[in-house]
Amino acid sequence: LLIMSSSGGAKAAKMKYVGCKLSQVKWRPQLPGCLECSDTLATGSKSHTENHVTFWRFPPPHEEMEGDTWLGEDGPTVMEPSLLCSVKTCSSVLALSFLDPVRIAASLCNGTVQLFTTHPSAASGREVQCWPGLHTGPCATLSSAASLVFTGGEDGRINVLKVGEEDPVRTIEQADSSIISALHYSDPTQQLISTNLLQQLKLWDLRSAGNTPAQTFSMGLSVDSPLVGLLCVSRHPSQPHLVATGCADGSLCFWDLRKGRGPHSIAKAHSSVVWDVQFHSSYPNNLFSCSEDGSLWHWDTSQAMDPSSSLSPWLSGAFVKGKVAATNYLPHNRRAVNSLDIESSHLVCVTDGGALVTVDNLSLK
Amino acid sequence: MESELEGPACVTVLDLDPRERVLGTWAGQNSLAVVNVSDRKEGPRRPSGHQFPQSTAVQQVQWASCLWNDVTRRLVNQSHGFFMDLREGGGGRTDDQKKLIRCSRFYRCALRECVGSLSDMASDQTLPPAKMKEHSEQAEMYSMMELVWGLCEPLFLEVLPHGCLVQQLMEWVNWNKGEATTALVREVASCSLQPEQHNKFWPLVYRLVLQGRMKPAVDLLSTHSFAQTSPKVIASMSELLKKVPMVRSTGSHSRMELQRCWYDWRAECTRRLNAGEYVSLPQLHLLCCLLRGDEEAFCDSRVIEACETWYELMVGRILFTTPLVVSGDYDLQLIAESCVELYGGNRGSLEQILLAALKSDMLGLIKLCSSLISNWWFIAHLTDLLHLGGMLVVSQMEYGARLSEFLLQEYACSLLADQSLWEVAMDYFNHCPTRGRNYMSLCMERVPLVSYQDAIKALSLCYRLQLKEEAQGIYRVLAMRACRRNQLSVALQWCLRAKDAAFAGYIAERYFESYEHTGELKDLDLLDGLDSTLVLSDKLTFLGLSFPVPQSPIATCKVF
Numbered sequence: 001l002l003i004m005s006s007s008g009g010a011k012a013a014k015m016k017y018v019g020c021k022l023s024q025v026k027w028r029p030q031l032p033g034c035l036e037c038s039d040t041l042a043t044g045s046k047s048h049t050e051n052h053v054t055f056w057r058f059p060p061p062h063e064e065m066e067g068d069t070w071l072g073e074d075g076p077t078v079m080e081p082s083l084l085c086s087v088k089t090c091s092s093v094l095a096l097s098f099l100d101p102v103r104i105a106a107s108l109c110n111g112t113v114q115l116f117t118t119h120p121s122a123a124s125g126r127e128v129q130c131w132p133g134l135h136t137g138p139c140a141t142l143s144s145a146a147s148l149v150f151t152g153g154e155d156g157r158i159n160v161l162k163v164g165e166e167d168p169v170r171t172i173e174q175a176d177s178s179i180i181s182a183l184h185y186s187d188p189t190q191q192l193i194s195t196n197l198l199q200q201l202k203l204w205d206l207r208s209a210g211n212t213p214a215q216t217f218s219m220g221l222s223v224d225s226p227l228v229g230l231l232c233v234s235r236h237p238s239q240p241h242l243v244a245t246g247c248a249d250g251s252l253c254f255w256d257l258r259k260g261r262g263p264h265s266i267a268k269a270h271s272s273v274v275w276d277v278q279f280h281s282s283y284p285n286n287l288f289s290c291s292e293d294g295s296l297w298h299w300d301t302s303q304a305m306d307p308s309s310s311l312s313p314w315l316s317g318a319f320v321k322g323k324v325a326a327t328n329y330l331p332h333n334r335r336a337v338n339s340l341d342i343e344s345s346h347l348v349c350v351t352d353g354g355a356l357v358t359v360d361n362l363s364l365k
Numbered sequence: 366m367e368s369e370l371e372g373p374a375c376v377t378v379l380d381l382d383p384r385e386r387v388l389g390t391w392a393g394q395n396s397l398a399v400v401n402v403s404d405r406k407e408g409p410r411r412p413s414g415h416q417f418p419q420s421t422a423v424q425q426v427q428w429a430s431c432l433w434n435d436v437t438r439r440l441v442n443q444s445h446g447f448f449m450d451l452r453e454g455g456g457g458r459t460d461d462q463k464k465l466i467r468c469s470r471f472y473r474c475a476l477r478e479c480v481g482s483l484s485d486m487a488s489d490q491t492l493p494p495a496k497m498k499e500h501s502e503q504a505e506m507y508s509m510m511e512l513v514w515g516l517c518e519p520l521f522l523e524v525l526p527h528g529c530l531v532q533q534l535m536e537w538v539n540w541n542k543g544e545a546t547t548a549l550v551r552e553v554a555s556c557s558l559q560p561e562q563h564n565k566f567w568p569l570v571y572r573l574v575l576q577g578r579m580k581p582a583v584d585l586l587s588t589h590s591f592a593q594t595s596p597k598v599i600a601s602m603s604e605l606l607k608k609v610p611m612v613r614s615t616g617s618h619s620r621m622e623l624q625r626c627w628y629d630w631r632a633e634c635t636r637r638l639n640a641g642e643y644v645s646l647p648q649l650h651l652l653c654c655l656l657r658g659d660e661e662a663f664c665d666s667r668v669i670e671a672c673e674t675w676y677e678l679m680v681g682r683i684l685f686t687t688p689l690v691v692s693g694d695y696d697l698q699l700i701a702e703s704c705v706e707l708y709g710g711n712r713g714s715l716e717q718i719l720l721a722a723l724k725s726d727m728l729g730l731i732k733l734c735s736s737l738i739s740n741w742w743f744i745a746h747l748t749d750l751l752h753l754g755g756m757l758v759v760s761q762m763e764y765g766a767r768l769s770e771f772l773l774q775e776y777a778c779s780l781l782a783d784q785s786l787w788e789v790a791m792d793y794f795n796h797c798p799t800r801g802r803n804y805m806s807l808c809m810e811r812v813p814l815v816s817y818q819d820a821i822k823a824l825s826l827c828y829r830l831q832l833k834e835e836a837q838g839i840y841r842v843l844a845m846r847a848c849r850r851n852q853l854s855v856a857l858q859w860c861l862r863a864k865d866a867a868f869a870g871y872i873a874e875r876y877f878e879s880y881e882h883t884g885e886l887k888d889l890d891l892l893d894g895l896d897s898t899l900v901l902s903d904k905l906t907f908l909g910l911s912f913p914v915p916q917s918p919i920a921t922c923k924v925f
Contacts, residue, residue, distance in 0.1 A: 017443055019435025021785050023818075048784040048813070094816060109816055137850070138816040154817060155850055178855045179817050197817065198854055223861050226828055226836070227821055248821060272825050292825050334449050335442075335788075336822065352788065352822075353442040 013296070013329045015355040016080050018054075020047040022350035024096040024106075027343040028055075031101045031120060037344035040084065040122050042104055043356060044093025046338075051089045053096065053106055055122040056081035058358055059346065081356055087116050087125040097144040099163070103128070105149045107142040111135035113151055115163060134159050134168065143185040143192070152180030152194055160206070172211050176202070182233045186240060195245055197229035201255060217255055219263055225249045227273060234278045234287075239312055246274025246289055252299075254314050267319045270295060276339045276349075283364040285313060290337035290349050296357070298347075300325040302365040329359045378424050393811075395782040396427040432740070433783040436486065437503070440479040441780065444746060445789045447471045451753070452796055462524065465754050469518050472746055473511065480508045509715055510743040513734070515540055516722050517747060520692045521756055527620045528612035531688050534680045535577035542677060546572060550581055560588045567648045568671035574652065575672060575681025579606045591646065601642050602649050605634060605656060610688070623689055631657055658686040664707060675708040676701075676719060693725040714738075727756060731768065745776035770797045774804065787812055788826065795830055809835040814842060837863045844868060853879065866902045873904035 024044035030037065039059060045051045058081035091108040098104050105115050112132045118125035135153030142151045148169075149161040156176040159168040178196040185192050192204040194213075199221055202213035221228055227248035236242035241257045250270035253263040270291035280286040287299040301313035304323030309316060313323070330337065335353035342348075347359040378399060381387065385401045392398035400423045433441070451468045483504035487497050519525065519533035549569055556563045566585070573582040583603045586592070592599045610626040612618065634657040643649040654662035662668065663682050672678045679701050687696045701723045705716055712720075714737040721730040734744040748769045751757050757765025777793035780786040787808060794801040794808065809832055814820045820843055827836035840863035847856035853875055860868045880886050 017439040019438045046785075092815070094818070140816065140818075156852060177852050179852070181817070198858065221858060226862060227824055228858060229817075229821070231821075272829075273821055292822065332450065332454075334446070334453075334792075353446065354438065355442070 013357050013359045014080060015333075015351075015357045018043075018354050018356060020045045020354055021352050022046065022338065022354060022356065023093055024339045025341050025348050025350045025356070026096045026098055026104075026339075027341045027346075027348070028104075028122070029098050029101050037346070041081070041341065041348055042096060042098070043350055044089070044096050044106055046092040046094075046109075048092075051092050051108075052086045053089055053093060053104065053116060053125075054086040055084040055118060055125065056356070057084055057122070058082070058348070059360060079358075079360075081358065084122040085118065085124050087118075087127065089114055090130075094138055095141045097142050097149070099144045099147065099149070103163070105142060105144055107139040107151055109138045111137060111139050111153060113139060113142065113149060113161065115149070129163065131159075131161055131166070131168070134161075140179060140181055141183045143183040145185050145187040148185075150183055150185050150192055152176075152183045154179045156180060156196075158183070158192070158194065158204070170206075172204075175204075175211070175213075176200075179229075181229055181231045182245075184233050184235055184243075186235065189240065193233055193235065193243060195230035195233050197248075199228055199230050199247070201230060201233070201243070201245065203257060215257070217257075217261055217263070219247075219253060219266075231274060232276045236279050236312065236314070237281045237284050239284075242312055242314060244277050244279065244287060244314070246277040246291075248273045250274060250291065250293070252277060252287075252289060256315060264315055265317065265319070269297060269299075272336075275337065278340060278342055280342050280364060282344070286342075286364055287314070288340055288342055288347065290340045292336040294330060294333040294335055294337060294351070296329045296333075296337055296340065296347075296349050296359075298327045298329065298362070300327075300365070330357065333357075376426060376428075378426060380422060381424055392425055393782070395432075396425050399424050399426060432779065433786065436479055436482040438783070438786065439482075440475055440742070441786060441789060443475040444472055444742070445792065447475070448746065448749070449792060462522075462754065465522055465750050466518070469514075469522055469750055473514055473518070476507060476511045476514065480504055480511055483507060506738065506740065510738065510740075512541055512715070513718050513722065514743065514747060516719060517730075520722055520725065521727065521751060522754060525691075526612075526617045527691075528618065528623045528689050530691055531680070531684050532577075532612055534683065538576055538677055538680050539578070542576070542673065543578075545673070546576065546578075547581075550585065554585070554588060559590050560585070561590060568667070570648070571652065571655070571668050571671040572677070574606065574655065575668075575677060575684075577609075577611070577681070577684055579609055579611075582606055595645065598642060598645060598649065601637060602652065605630075605637065605653070608633075609656070620689060627688055655681075656685055660686075669707055675704040675716075678707065679704040697723045727751060728768075731772075735772070741772065741776035741779050745772040748772045767799075770799060770801075773797055774800065777804070781808065784813060788822075791826060791830065805830060806832060806835050810838065814839065817843075837865075841865060841868065844872075848872065848875070861901065864901065869902040870904040873902060873908045876908055 022043050023046035026042050027038045028040040028042060039057055041056050041058060043054050043056065045054070059079055089106055089108055090112060091110040093106050094109055095107040096104060102120060103115060103117050105113055107113050111134055112130060113134055114127055115129040116125050117128045134151060135155050135157055137154035139151050139153045142149055144150065147163040149163070151159045151161065152175070156174060156178060158172040158175040158180065160170040162169045176194065176196045178198040178200070180194050180196050182195045183192060190206045192206055194202045194204065196202070199219035201217040203215040205214040208214070219230065229248040230245045230253070231248055232246040234244050236244075243255045243257060245253045245255065247253060250268065250272050252267045252269045252274065254265050256264045269289060270293055272292035274289055274291050277287065277289040280288070285300060285302040285305065288297070289299070290296045301324050303325060304313040304316070306313070306316065329347070333351065335351045335355070337349050337351050340347065340349035345360060345362045345364060347362060349357045351357065381399060382401050385403055387399055388402050389397050389399040447468050451464060483500050486492065487501035487504050489497065492500075515537045519530060519537065523533070525533065546569070549565060550573070553560055553563045553565055553569055560566055570582055570585055573585065583606050586599055586603060589599060608630060610623065610630055612623065634653055637643070638650070638653045638657065643653055651662060651665060651667065655668065663678065669678065672681070682700050682704065683690055683697070686700070687694070690696050698720070701720055705712070705720070714733075718730060718733050718737065721733055731744060731748055738744065748757070749772070752765050752769035757768065773793050774797050777790040780790040780793070791805055791808060794804045797804070809823065809827065812819075812823050814823060820839060823839055824836055827833070827839065840859045844856045844859035844863060844865075847853070847859060853872060857869070857872050860872055876886065
């Protein structure tokens with residue numbers, strides 16, 4: 001059963017229900033030499049019995065499309081993700097990251113990281129490596145690049161893993177006196193950004209051998225807010241000093257890493273915890289965020305672009321000038337949206353109700 | 366699945382010695398924890414008189430663990446969305462009939478998909494036979510629910526104009542049996558011999574007419590050899606069939622008009638019958654008697670064999686004998702009972718439930734469904750719709766509300782058997798006005814909090830549903846965990862929100878201990894902004910006064 005919901009003139013989101021709670025979704029990076037955008041995505045489940053990383057194909061590989069249906073072999077069918085393969089994990093999936101088009105790493109609730117490899121068509125997959133006991137407590141987040149995997153756990157430890165080696169190549173013990181909630185690694189600069197539950201953003205320079213962050217930014221804590229923490233992070237693709245994070249009180253923070261010790265600006269975006277935030281990799285004037293309140297917002301600052309200023313619209317107060325075009329693709333949804341990913345004009349997200357939601361043909365500038 | 370009372374179910378638990386004493390306690394929604402306790406004294410007794418257990422192995426006995434699998438969880442999540450849209454969707458009153466009907470149709474769609482998926486899994490050879498059998502039993506149960514719901518919707522939820530109930534009943538039969546009948550039509554039509562030689566030809570004609578599908582019946586008759594040899598006979602019957610007074614539910618006709626139409630048409634049938642037009646084909650003679658509404662024709666064995674189930678015959682009989690029947694009419698009950706008798710008089714669960722529905726005995730229906738269907742999903746949602754539509758008003762005003770609430774509660778409790786459905790259960794409890802809050806707070810205490818994401822979700826749910834005490838309990842759990850990991854600043858944050866003075870004092874002591882060992886106090890800047898809360902504990906106040914706190918960086922930030 002496909003359920004469609006729309007908000008006025010916006011694109012309709014299509015929800016496909018699978019049988020268990022989904023915690024993560026990621027588009028697979030495209031195979032080298034391929035010009036089309038990716039059509040395969042991976043989801044991680046969160047359940048107390050069996051857990052899987054499942055691969056799906058969307059949009060379906062047929063050329064003729066009329067609106068929301070495509071003409072397949074058996075006649076017109078509505079577009080929905082089709083299951084390719086499923087690999088079992090030993091615990092709930094908390095984070096997923098593709099190292100390359102055929103390898104994906106998953107960080108799990110029992111402190112383990114598992115690495116899986118799939119056939120290029122994703123028709124089958126298997127585990128290639130497992131790092132058990134990396135963290136005492138759940139391994140909350142991970143980031144990856146080439147053959148390195150960076151993990152952060154609830155024990156405040158950061159591990160750097162290399163594919164093929166059993167032990168971590170580097171461990172930063174006591175990296176944080178709090179739970180590490182999100183990591184982001186930038187390959188060229190070898191910088192790692194980490195966020196934690198005490199609302200701090202730390203910048204690590206992995207070229208240096210020390211165990212302290214190069215810079216620490218803090219948002220401060222207010223005892224009035226019942227929930228605290230920076231839960232997700234996304235770096236602007238072309239302006240690496242600009243970072244957006246989502247907070248537990250529902251706000252989006254923008255940080256300028258070149259200056260200051262605190263966030264540059266805070267926008268009240270959601271009414272509940274923001275679980276995932278992401279800049280579009282090719283159209284960075286578009287930011288996507290999803291939340292526990294069930295909404296999936298698309299923030300578009302392309303109208304706020306000021307050609308005379310070199311400042312990004314995100315840092316020049318686009319929110320306050322009312323020049324952000326905001327669209328909620330899930331106006332009627334009540335279940336928490338845990339994760340999102342955007343690839344060219346296809347947006348996917350997953351919810352606690354076990355729905356895999358796709359919004360396609362977004363207009364991006 | 367039927368669960369007639371045959372006596373208590375017995376389960377043999379391995380590794381449990383029945384000669385020794387057995388102690389048990391509840392371990393969750395659908396399981397018991399049992400352990401052997403020895404009567405022999407082992408060492409000194411404790412002052413309270415308790416004995417030490419002999420064996421330390423605790424066995425867990427679980428039942429109904431197959432209740433929620435991937436397919437049924439999908440049904441639960443989808444129907445939860447529909448339920449919440451109806452209750453909290455806004456835009457009009459919840460008792461608006463159109464909204465109720467729309468919601469009912471959504472539920473039926475979700476149910477249909479569930480039945481389809483379960484049937485697929487029941488025939489999936491890659492699964493072990495036990496699983497296939499389990500899925501097949503579940504598919505049967507859910508398809509029974511679908512059948513009953515399809516009947517209850519036109520009978521109770523819709524207010525139909527005259528003559529429309531029978532149309533809806535025909536649609537109900539077609540929804541369930543239409544596909545099978547169409548397949549038969551194709552089979553008979555593609556028969557290489559003359560179609561009427563096929564032994565299913567005439568039964569199929571009767572069946573199509575009783576299902577109200579006149580056009581396929583006419584088409585099938587036109588393939589009969591008589592269409593060439595003596596066309597007048599076939600043409601006469603076809604004309605009669607095409608002129609059956611069918612009511613379109615969009616139109617509205619007065620009862621008098623409709624009665625007039627039927628009277629005229631029946632008179633025409635009688636005239637043709639008496640004129641001997643169908644003497645050459647005895648099957649057409651029988652068909653005309655059916656159309657005229659002759660009771661004997663409906664008891665004819667050829668007609669009984671044509672229909673697969675008694676309710677197909679029943680709907681056809683209603684169409685031709687009492688087409689203007691409305692919900693609650695005594696005729697419905699009479700015809701139904703008589704049809705059940707014609708098919709052997711077997712009063713299984715399905716028959717009992719359908720008969721209760723046709724009698725418009727809503728309370729009886731609810732009682733039967735609750736005892737005969739081993740799943741609360743169906744009856745909880747149906748009763749909720751009936752209650753919102755005001756159908757459950759009895760002499761005692763509040764009875765309907767209490768019944769509906771009880772069923773929703775039972776359904777929500779059954780959801781707790783699956784650990785991933787607890788949030789859905791909480792939403793249902795939230796809509797039980799009298800006892801929901803008790804259940805919510807008990808449920809909240811038992812929610813598993815494995816990772817910080819679970820904890821944050823639980824906390825945001827607590828705030829949404831205004832469960833402040835339970836939220837404080839969760840903060841304490843988080844603070845304790847942070848203490849164990851030596852993450853003191855985190856522990857302090859959670860502890861302040863839990864407003865626990867003693868705990869705050871303990872954490873302050875830990876801070877001093879770490880200062881003693883390391884000579885410095887880390888992360889003190891995180892204590893900024895806590896001036897008013899520092900009075901929570903003396904030790905915390907001392908901590909705040911002893912060490913200067915740097916200025917917060919938040920002061921220079923812009924907030925939108």
